Amino acid sequence: MRSEQKPSRKNPGLGRRRPALQIIVLFALAAFALAFSGCELFPSSAASFGGRKYAVIVGINDYIIYPDVDRGDLSYCVADAESMQKMLEDAGWTVTLLTTESNDPKPTKEGIKDALLKNVPPDTATFLFYYSGHGYIGSPEEAYIVPSDVNNSSSTSAFYSSLISSREFSVWLDSITATNKLVILDSCYSGGFVDPGDSVDSIIDSSISTSSALDMFFRFGELLAQNAAAASSDPSTAPLVISAAGWAEESLEALPYGHGIFTYYFLQSAETNQSGTMKGDSDGDDVLSCIEAYSYAKRQLVSDPGISENQKFIPHISGGLRDFALIDNR
Amino acid sequence: MQTRIGKMKHTKFAILLAFLCTLGAGKAAALPALDFYYVGFANAWTSLDTSTSETVGHHYGWSISADLRWVAMRIALDRDTLPTAAVSVSILHGIHGQFIAMAASNWLEDGSRYRAWSALGLGPELGIGISTSNFILPWSQTFFVSAGVLGNLANYSQTSLYNAYISWLVKASWALELSKGLAISAALPLEYAFRADGRSIIATLNLGVRYAF
Numbered sequence: 001m002r003s004e005q006k007p008s009r010k011n012p013g014l015g016r017r018r019p020a021l022q023i024i025v026l027f028a029l030a031a032f033a034l035a036f037s038g039c040e041l042f043p044s045s046a047a048s049f050g051g052r053k054y055a056v057i058v059g060i061n062d063y064i065i066y067p068d069v070d071r072g073d074l075s076y077c078v079a080d081a082e083s084m085q086k087m088l089e090d091a092g093w094t095v096t097l098l099t100t101e102s103n104d105p106k107p108t109k110e111g112i113k114d115a116l117l118k119n120v121p122p123d124t125a126t127f128l129f130y131y132s133g134h135g136y137i138g139s140p141e142e143a144y145i146v147p148s149d150v151n152n153s154s155s156t157s158a159f160y161s162s163l164i165s166s167r168e169f170s171v172w173l174d175s176i177t178a179t180n181k182l183v184i185l186d187s188c189y190s191g192g193f194v195d196p197g198d199s200v201d202s203i204i205d206s207s208i209s210t211s212s213a214l215d216m217f218f219r220f221g222e223l224l225a226q227n228a229a230a231a232s233s234d235p236s237t238a239p240l241v242i243s244a245a246g247w248a249e250e251s252l253e254a255l256p257y258g259h260g261i262f263t264y265y266f267l268q269s270a271e272t273n274q275s276g277t278m279k280g281d282s283d284g285d286d287v288l289s290c291i292e293a294y295s296y297a298k299r300q301l302v303s304d305p306g307i308s309e310n311q312k313f314i315p316h317i318s319g320g321l322r323d324f325a326l327i328d329n330r
Numbered sequence: 331m332q333t334r335i336g337k338m339k340h341t342k343f344a345i346l347l348a349f350l351c352t353l354g355a356g357k358a359a360a361l362p363a364l365d366f367y368y369v370g371f372a373n374a375w376t377s378l379d380t381s382t383s384e385t386v387g388h389h390y391g392w393s394i395s396a397d398l399r400w401v402a403m404r405i406a407l408d409r410d411t412l413p414t415a416a417v418s419v420s421i422l423h424g425i426h427g428q429f430i431a432m433a434a435s436n437w438l439e440d441g442s443r444y445r446a447w448s449a450l451g452l453g454p455e456l457g458i459g460i461s462t463s464n465f466i467l468p469w470s471q472t473f474f475v476s477a478g479v480l481g482n483l484a485n486y487s488q489t490s491l492y493n494a495y496i497s498w499l500v501k502a503s504w505a506l507e508l509s510k511g512l513a514i515s516a517a518l519p520l521e522y523a524f525r526a527d528g529r530s531i532i533a534t535l536n537l538g539v540r541y542a543f
Contacts, residue, residue: 049441126441179440198526199491216492217450217483223494224481230526231379238527282488287437291445295488319491321376321528323434325441 049328051125053093054178056115057081058107060133060148062100072134076253080132080186080263087270088128091327094121100148107133108149109164116172126324127178132260135187135251136163143192143247145169145185166193173239180324181239182290186260188250190243197238197319198230199223203246230319241318242294249313256306262297262315265304269296270327278329288327291317362424365397365503365515367538374432374532376444376525387435387444393534395519397455399424417462426455426478426499428519430532431487444528446487451497453480470507477501482523497523497532505540513540 059081063072078099085095096115098107105111120127134146144163151162173181185193194201200223202211216223244251244262257264269280270288278288280296298315301307370393377386399422407417428451435444457476465471478499485492503517514537521532 049437050439051441053441180442196491199486199493202490202492210490213483213485213492216485219492220481220483220494223483223492224496227493227495227524227526231524283434285437289434289443291434291486291488317489317491319486319493319526321378321444321525322442323445325437325443328441 049125049325051179052121052123053088053091053126053128054121054124055085055088055093055095055128055130056112056120057085057088057095057097057130058112058115058133059097059099059131060107060146062148063134063146064108064149074133074253075255076257076259077132077186079258080253080260081130083259083267084130084132084184084263087267087327091270091329093128106149107147109147109162110149112145112147112164113172117175120176120178122177124176124178126180126182127176128182128184128326129173130184130186132186132263135185135189135192137189137192137247138165141192142166143189145187169193180322182324182326183239183241184266185242186244186251186263186266188245189247190251191246191249191316192243194241194243194247194316194318195238196226198227198321199319200226201316203314203316238320239318240290240320240322240324242290243316245313246316250311251313252307252311254306261304261307262301262313265297265300266293268300269293278327286329287325288329289323289325291323293326362398362400363540363542365399365505365517365538365540367393367395367515367517367536369537370394370428370430370534371536372430372432372532372534374530376435376528376530378528385438385440387438389432389435389444389446389530391430391432393428393430393536395426395428395517395534395536397424397426399455399457416464417460420459420461420472421457422459422474422476423454423456425452426476426480426501427452428480430534432532434487447484448487449482449484449495451480451482453478453499455499455501457501467506470513472503472505472507472513474503474505475501476503480521484525493526495523495525497521503536511542513542514538515540 059077061074061078078101081097081099085097089095096119098105098111098115100107105115131145136144136146143166146163151158153159200219202216244260251260251262253260269278271279273279277284280292281288282292294315294317302314372391372393374389375386376389401420402423403421405419407419431448432446434446437443455476455478457474459472459474461470461472463470480497480499482495482497484495499519499521501517501519503515505513505515507513517536519534519536523530523532
C-alpha cells in the first residue's frame with residue numbers, strides 16, 4: 001500500500017497533468033474536426049423538383065409607332081428572348097414566346113396581358129416572366145414596360161395608358177396562382193420594378209456606387225422598420241424580381257455582345273465551364289439559382305471594361321427569404 | 331391622486347435603482363471575463379410564417395462570437411469564504427457579440443430554397459452560473475446558462491441587400507480553468523430570429539477560450 005501511495009505524494013501534480021493534456025488534445029481535435037467538417041453535422045437532403053415550370057418571354061425590336069423608320073427600334077431584344085427561350089426549354093421549362101418577329105401572339109399590351117392572365121396553366125408551380133425591350137420611368141415609384149403598340153401621340157394620358165406600369169403588372173402577376181414567381185427585366189429603368197421587400201438596397205439610387213456595411217449599420221433603425229413592414233406582407237405571393245438596371249439607369253445592348261449586355265451575361269451564367277459545371281453555379285450543386293445567375297451577371301457587368309464609366313449600370317434584385325431554381329442539371 | 335402616482339413612481343424607481351446599484355457594485359467589485367469562441371459550427375432552420383413543416387429549409391454555416399461578462403453577485407454554497415469556496419453560484423451580466431454566416435438552405439420540392447445570409451449581432455445578456463472545483467475533474471469548472479436579446483445587421487449573400495432583425499438567444503456554456511484566469515470553454519447557443527416574413531432557429535456549437543481579467 002505504501003509503495004503504491006508514494007508516487008502520488010512525491011509528484012502531487014502528476015495526476016493532474018495527464019488529464020489536462022488529454023483534455024486539451026481532445027478539445028483541440030474536436031475543434032479542428034468541426035472546422036474541417038465543412039460544418040455539415042446534419043447533411044441536408046436536396047429535393048427533386050415537382051410541378052410545372054412555365055415562362056412567358058417577351059422581346060421587342062420593332063416598335064409599331066415607327067413603322068417605316070428604325071427610330072426608337074432596338075436590335076437585339078428578339079435575340080435576347082430567343083436565347084432565353086432556348087436556355088429555359090433545355091432546362092425543362094414550357095415557354096410562350098412573344099416577339100415582334102413571331103406571327104402570334106404579338107408583344108402588344110393586350111398580347112402580354114393575355115399571356116399572363118389567360119394562358120398560364122393553372123397547375124404551374126413556378127412561373128417566369130422575362131422582358132427585353134424599352135422601359136420608361138414616370139417616378140421612382142412607377143416604372144413602365146413599353147409594349148410594341150405604345151401610343152406615342154401628343155396625348156399624355158393616351159401615352160401612359162398604352163404602357164404597362166409596375167402597379168398594373170403587379171396586379172396581373174397576382175392573378176397567377178403559381179407558388180414561385182420570377183420576373184427578369186432587361187430594359188431601361190427596370191429597377192423601378194424591384195421591391196427590396198424586407199431589405200434596403202445598399203446600391204445608391206441613380207448611381208452604381210454602394211453604401212458600405214458601416215453606412216448600413218448607422219441605418220439600423222430604418223432596416224428594422226423595413227423588416228417589420230415586410231412581416232405584414234404575404235411571403236408566398238411575393239415575386240423575385242431581377243432588373244438589368246436601376247430605376248434611373250439605362251440598360252444597354254451592343255454589337256459585340258449580340259444581346260442586351262445584362263442578358264448576355266445572364267445567359268452566360270448557365271454555360272458550362274471546363275470542369276463541366278455551370279459558370280454561375282457558385283455553390284457547385286448543379287442547380288443554377290436566380291441569385292447565382294444574378295450575382296454572376298452583375299459581377300461580369302460591373303467589371304466589363306467595354307462599358308464606359310458614364311454608361312455604367314448595375315443590376316438589382318428584390319428582397320425576401322426565398323431563392324428559386326432556374327436550371328436543374330442534377 | 332397625484333401624490334399617490336408620485337409615490338408609485340418613486341417605488342419603482344427605487345427598485346430599479348437598487349437593481350442598477352447591485353449591477354454597478356458588481357462591476358466595480360468583480361473583474362470582467364472575456365469568452366472568445368473562435369470555432370463556431372452553426373445549423374439553422376428557416377421557414378416562412380405561412381408555411382408548413384414541409385417547407386422548412388436547413389442551412390449550415392459558421393460563426394465567431396465573444397462574450398464580455400461581469401459578476402453581479404456571487405454566493406458561496408459551502409462553508410468556505412468566497413475566494414476559496416469550492417462551490418459558488420454567480421449571477422452575471424454582460425454583452426454578447428457574434429458574426430454568423432449561413433449558406434443557402436437545401437432545395438425544397440417546389441424548386442425554392444432559403445437564401446444565404448450573414449449577420450452581425452450584438453446585445454446584452456444575463457445569466458446564472460455555478461462554479462465548482464471538485465466536480466469529476468480536479469480543475470475549477472463553470473457551468474453557465476444565459477439569455478439575451480440581439481440586434482442583428484444582416485446581408486443576403488451575393489446581393490447588396492441589407493436588413494435587420496431581432497433575435498432571442500439562450501445559451502449553455504462550460505469553462506474549464508486550466509491556469510489562473512485562462513480556461514477553455516464550450517457553448518451551445520440557441521437563437522430564435524424574427525426575420526421579416528419568416529423565422530429562423532439557429533443552433534451553434536462554439537469552442538473557444540475564456541480569460542478572466
